Amino acid sequence: MSASTEASAIIEFFKRKSIFITGATGFIGKQLVEKLVRSCPDIEHIYLLIRPKRGRNVNDRLKELLESPLFNTARTINPNFEKKIIALQGDILDPNLGLNATDECTLIENCHIVFHSAATVRFHEPLRLAVQMNVASVIKILALCHKMKKLQSVVHVSTAYANCNRNDVAEMIYPPPIQPSKLLDASEWMDDQVLDVLTNKIINDRPNTYTFTKALAEYVISQESADLPIAIIRPSIVGCTWREPMPGWIDNYNGASGLIVATSKGLLRAMIGSNQATADIIPVDICVNMMIAIAWHTGIKNPKTIPVYHCCTGHLGTLTWGKILEHGLGHLDTICMENAISFPHLQFTENRFRYFYLRFLQEVLPAFILDCYMRLIGRKPIFSKICDKIYKNVRTLDFFTTHSWVFPNDNSILLQNEMSDVDQQIFNFDVKDLDWSQYWRIYCLGAKQYLLREDLAHMPQCRKRNQRLKRLQNFLWFTSIALIVKLVFFKSFKFHRILIVFLRLIISVLSTITTKIGVNKK
Structure with a gap:
């Protein structure tokens, strides 16, 4: 390990450097802090902009952040890493980021590297708030950076979909x-x-307002950064960790995480989308490794123009939304969640009429029936509200599940070529070896363990429950078909016998197919 550390140009660059991070309590921000303290132990200080929230002061929130299981590996390697991390009270919505004079002076005199990842990631945030959080905050960050006496590098986190009105998006x-x-x-x-x-x-x-304001923020950087050593990274849809510091770590329901949880619980069964559309998912640890490499490269090269780096997987051409159903959500047959209300199943359709009738039959109607049952037993009905909430969230994804984009990654390749073999290993952001089936298995396990906080030891009971739900689902489906046929067609004795024989034949065929599938899986 010591030889690798000595040979790493990136670790050497971060030695005795002080870093300022916004958005450190967010998904990418947490992972960034963890990677820095684990892989760059000689960092001087990491200053985190944190706002008080729900009665908790910034030090309480910092303590909560560092007690996360995410930092267990870093704590083993460097038990005293917490001393390097300092919380600064502030808010990107406030003038001067809400920093007091002392904290601002500390940053001006000591800060070398800035990572700006704070933003609202809600797609349909009211425009005023989206502008204030995603655009005005960038102006404030740049103003502060212009004052910093030791500044060497600034990395702004944008999104690959900032220019989603184009099919082919250049860097x-x-x-x-x-x-x-x-x-x-x-x-x-x-x-x-x-x-x-x-x-x-x-x-x-x-x-939506999110992609729109992120595009405006990039333009503000091009106009206001002047001679600042600044670069922009554009991640696509950020997913759970692939390898570091533990596989499958996730802490939010955004993007694919919400789909996994809602589907695994049997609450989401239909979405508008194309099975052939590219699903551009990037593991968060890949994104963070690239951010750190970009900071190093920007600091040593000080480019004259603002480099933009796409952090995506679409160029691999191996993952579509249909493949997610096949390789990803297929793992939910064995990685089962607790208290599911139906057997996991999800399908995409581009036909909106078909989507709405599927949603009514498979989501709205069951939720209504379950709420009726809840009322009968004297409990509060919740399922229709959950159904509506899921509906509103998944409809924000329609645009992204029905379209495909080309995100060239030329700058990312050039950056990788500038790195030594040691740095490519420590700060790896090469996704060519990413096995999607394995990654989605990790994702499902991570959602169960870290997001839902369910005990993996309960998996056998969850599987038995899911099998019972599957049998019940099949029984209800066949019963419904039989009743419909009986009501629609003649009730003659002869037809009745033919119908019974026909249904038995169908059940026999389906049973044979199911048996063969089970044998193949084994």
Whole structure:
């Protein structure tokens, strides 16, 4: 390990450096902090911008962050790493980031590297708040960076979908449809209702305020960064960890995580989407390794233009939404969650009429029946509300599950070529060896263990429950078909006998197929 450490140019670059991170309590931010303290032990300080939340002060929130299982490996390697991490009270929505004079002076005098990952990731955030969090915050960060006396590198976390109105997105900053300064001014004085009414017209051909404001933020950087050593990373849909520090770590329901949980519980069964559309999922540890490598490269090269790096997997051409159903959610047959209400099943359809009738039959109607049962036993009905919440969340994904994009990764390849073999190993962001079937198995296990906090020892009971649900589901389906046929067709004795023979034949064939599938799986 010591030889590798001595040979690492990136670890050497971070020695005795002080780092400022925004968004450290977010998914990417947590992973970034963990990777830095685990792989770069000689960092001087890591300053985290944290705001008080729900009655907890910033030190309490920092303590909660560092007590996460995510840091168990780092704690084993370097038990005293917590001393290097300092919480600074602030908020990206406040003037000057909410920093007091002392903390601002500390950053100005000591900070070498800045990672800006704070943002709202809610797709349909009201435009005013999205602008303040994703655009105005960048202006504040840049203003602070201009004051820093030892600054060597700034990395801004954007998204690959900032320019999703284009099919082929280059690693460059595109001009915006509206000047950010005009929108910022309008958000200061315009009435909320007026701004909400105008939102669709303002964002135009982008699907939501998130992608729109992230594009504006990139343009602000191109205009306001002047001679700052700055770079932009554009991750696609960020998923659970692939390898570091433990496989499958996840702490939020965004993106694919929500689909896994809702499907595994039997609450989500249909979505609008194309089985052939590319699903561009990137493991969070890959994203963080690239962020650190970008910070190093920007610091030593100080590029004259702002480099943009795509952090994606779409160029592999191996994962579609259909493949996710096949390789990913297929693991839910064996990795079962507790208290599922039906056997896991999900299908994509591009036909909206088919989607709505599937949703009604498989989600809305069962939720209504379950709520009726809850009322009968004197408990509060919850399933219809959960069903509505899931519906609203998955509908925000329609645009991304029905379209495909090309994200060239030329700059990422060049960056990798600049790294030594040792650094490519320690800060690996090469995804060519990513086995999707294995990754989705890890993802399902991670969702159960880290997100739902379910005991893996209970898996056998969960599997038995799922098998009972499957048998019940099949029984209800066949019974429904039989009743419909009986009501629709003639009730003659002869037809009745033919119907029974026909149904028995179907059941026999299905039983044979199921048996063969079971044998093949074994």
